[in-house]
Each structure stands twice: as C-alpha cells, then as structure tokens.
Amino acid sequence: xxxxxxxxxxxxxxxxxxxxxxxxxxxxxxxxxxxxxxxxxxxxxxxxxxxxxxxxxxxxxxxxxxxxxxxxxxxxxxxxxxxxxxxxxxxxxxxxxxxxxxxxxxxxxxxxxxxxxxxxxxxxxxxxxxxxxxxxxxxxxxxxxxxxxxxxxxxxxxxxxxxxxxxxxxxxxxxxxxxxxxxxxxxxxxxxxxxxxxxxxxxxxxxxxxxxxxxxxxxxxxxxxxxxxxxxxxxxxxxxxxxxxxxxxxxxxxxxxxxxxxxxxxxxxxxxxxxxxxxxxxxxxxxxxxxxxxxxxxxxxxxxxxxxxxxxxxxxxxxxxxxxxxxxxx
Numbered sequence: 001x002x003x004x005x006x007x008x009x010x011x012x013x014x015x016x017x018x019x020x021x022x023x024x025x026x027x028x029x030x031x032x033x034x035x036x037x038x039x040x041x042x043x044x045x046x047x048x049x050x051x052x053x054x055x056x057x058x059x060x061x062x063x064x065x066x067x068x069x070x071x072x073x074x075x076x077x078x079x080x081x082x083x084x085x086x087x088x089x090x091x092x093x094x095x096x097x098x099x100x101x102x103x104x105x106x107x108x109x110x111x112x113x114x115x116x117x118x119x120x121x122x123x124x125x126x127x128x129x130x131x132x133x134x135x136x137x138x139x140x141x142x143x144x145x146x147x148x149x150x151x152x153x154x155x156x157x158x159x160x161x162x163x164x165x166x167x168x169x170x171x172x173x174x175x176x177x178x179x180x181x182x183x184x185x186x187x188x189x190x191x192x193x194x195x196x197x198x199x200x201x202x203x204x205x206x207x208x209x210x211x212x213x214x215x216x217x218x219x220x221x222x223x224x225x226x227x228x229x230x231x232x233x234x235x236x237x238x239x240x241x242x243x244x245x246x247x248x249x250x251x252x253x254x255x256x257x258x259x260x261x262x263x264x265x266x267x268x269x270x271x272x273x274x275x276x277x278x279x280x281x282x283x284x285x286x287x288x289x290x291x292x293x294x295x296x297x298x299x300x301x302x303x304x305x306x307x308x309x310x311x312x313x314x315x316x317x318x319x320x321x322x323x324x325x326x327x328x329x330x
Contacts, residue, residue: 045278090266093265109301130161205246249285
C-alpha cells in the first residue's frame with residue numbers, strides 16, 4: 001500500500017471522527033440512554049468533550065496529514081459546533097441583575113463554617129442557599145449571617161438566608177421512593193423582594209455514581225421529577241431554584257425540571273470538584289426571570305465551589321414556559 005493511499009485513508013478517518021464529534025455536540029439528545037445511561041454521561045461533560053476532542057483531532061491531522069491543509073480545516077468542525085453551542089456563555093451580560101444569589105453546597109465536613117459564611121456574605125448577595133447543613137454548623141451559620149441576612153429558613157439539611165422577609169416556608173418533598181431513612185433535602189419559601197414576590201426552592205438532589213453498569217442516577221432523576229412537578233404547580237409567577245442538583249443543565253436526567261425553567265445566559269461556573277472543577281452541578285434556574293450571569297467564588301472549606309448569579313426581575317411576569325420534557329428552555 002502506497003504512502004498516498006495510507007494518507008488518504010487516515011484523512012477519511014479523521015474527517016469522519018470530526019463530523020461525528022460535531023454531530024454529538026449539536027445533537028447529543030439523539031444519543032440513547034441505554035445501555036449505561038450513555039446519553040446522560042456524555043451530556044455531563046459536553047463542553048469538555050468538544051474542546052478536548054477538537055484538540056486531539058487537530059493534533060493528529062497536523063502530525064499525520066501535514067500535506068493536506070484542507071483536512072486541518074475539516075477537523076475544526078467540532079470547534080465550530082462547540083462555539084455555536086457554548087460560545088455565548090463567554091459573552092458579557094447585558095442585564096442589571098437586581099437579585100443577587102449565592103448557591104453553595106457547604107459540605108458536612110467543612111472545618112470552617114464561620115469562615116464560609118463570612119466569605120459568602122462578603123459578596124453582598126440578597127439570598128444565600130446552603131446544602132449539607134448539620135445541626136452544629138447550622139448554628140454557626142445562623143450566628144454569622146444574622147446581621148447581613150436576618151431572615152432564614154432551614155429544613156433538614158438545606159437552608160435559605162435572605163435580606164428580605166420570607167413567608168410560606170415549608171418542606172418540599174423530593175425524596176425518592178427507594179430511600180427509607182429520614183431524608184429532608186428540599187424547601188420552598190416566598191421571598192418578599194422589592195420588585196416582586198419570588199418563590200424560591202432550595203434542593204439537594206441525590207448523588208450519582210459511576211459503576212459497572214455505567215451512570216447510576218435513578219434516584220437523582222426521580223428527585224428531579226418530583227421537584228419539576230412542584231415547580232409546575234407553584235402558584236407564584238416568579239420562581240428561582242437554587243441547589244446542588246448533581247447534574248449539569250444539559251443532562252437529560254434533569255429535564256423534568258430544566259424544561260420548565262431558564263438556565264444562566266452567561267458563564268460556565270464549573271463548581272465541582274473544588275480542587276479541579278470540571279462541571280457545574282450547583283445550579284441557579286428561574287421562571288419569569290432571567291439568570292443573566294453565573295460565576296464561581298473562591299474556594300471555601302467545601303469540596304464544591306460557591307456560585308454567584310445575578311437575576312433580572314425586570315419585564316412582565318409571565319406564565320411558566322411550556323416545553324417538552326426532553327428539552328431545556330434556554
């Protein structure tokens with residue numbers, strides 16, 4: 001086999017891989033979720049998939065097919081698809097963001113809850129949502145945030161601290177049927193913000209695991225369905241969901257929730273793990289409001305990074321968006 005023939009075959013393989021990668025980025029919802037919940041797995045790392053894949057293909061093209069510059073352009077297809085899919089997240093925000101919120105899984109092993117409280121309140125948020133609150137740490141947060149955020153509510157291991165009065169506080173049942181032990185990881189409260197009343201949900205969905213059978217997310221998905229149903233039935237027009245959802249907004253397992261809400265318009269804010277963040281699983285979602293930009297804050301004593309988002313409450317109050325269960329409203 002001649003060198004030209006081998007080069008041509010390598011070129012065709014690289015071009016096919018580039019086209020497939022671009023297709024995955026643009027049409028990831030077509031990937032079946034069985035076996036191994038492959039679709040959710042790819043969606044969990046979708047931004048990295050495009051960037052790392054393009055870099056690998058481009059390197060191979062430059063090494064193996066230096067004499068065919070057109071091939072180098074072809075393998076840039078995934079980069080173009082990535083830019084189309086995620087490029088707007090890097091643009092500056094145009095909104096004012098009247099409501100500033102911080103979402104943080106503070107960790108039940110956090111050695112310095114007082115320092116964490118000071119670090120979060122220093123950014124001047126109107127709302128602070130915390131997960132993995134143990135009774136001992138809860139008392140520390142209550143003392144540390146009493147002056148800056150005098151209104152608060154805690155249910156189980158999740159809590160909400162607010163500059164504005166709260167009403168209608170209640171536990172929100174998002175417990176999967178398979179969990180039999182005590183488990184309270186959801187709350188709902190109405191925040192009396194100056195612009196309008198906002199129903200705020202704070203939630204910590206079950207963790208996912210990677211096992212021999214692939215991505216194990218049945219409990220997380222069931223919890224997302226319960227939370228999505230609660231949001232759909234919420235009578236207050238404007239809704240904000242804050243929480244550790246143990247999934248990205250592209251993960252179809254969260255679609256029963258994300259299909260009813262808008263996601264941040266700007267910012268990547270990879271929040272987990274704190275030592276080397278590769279995914280944003282700490283989320284700020286909204287209905288009849290716009291999450292203008294989301295960003296991470298400096299590391300605390302948690303294995304998650306806090307995220308701060310600015311939410312615009314301007315514009316008319318509208319009904320909940322109608323979306324198919326398999327797609328997120330953006």
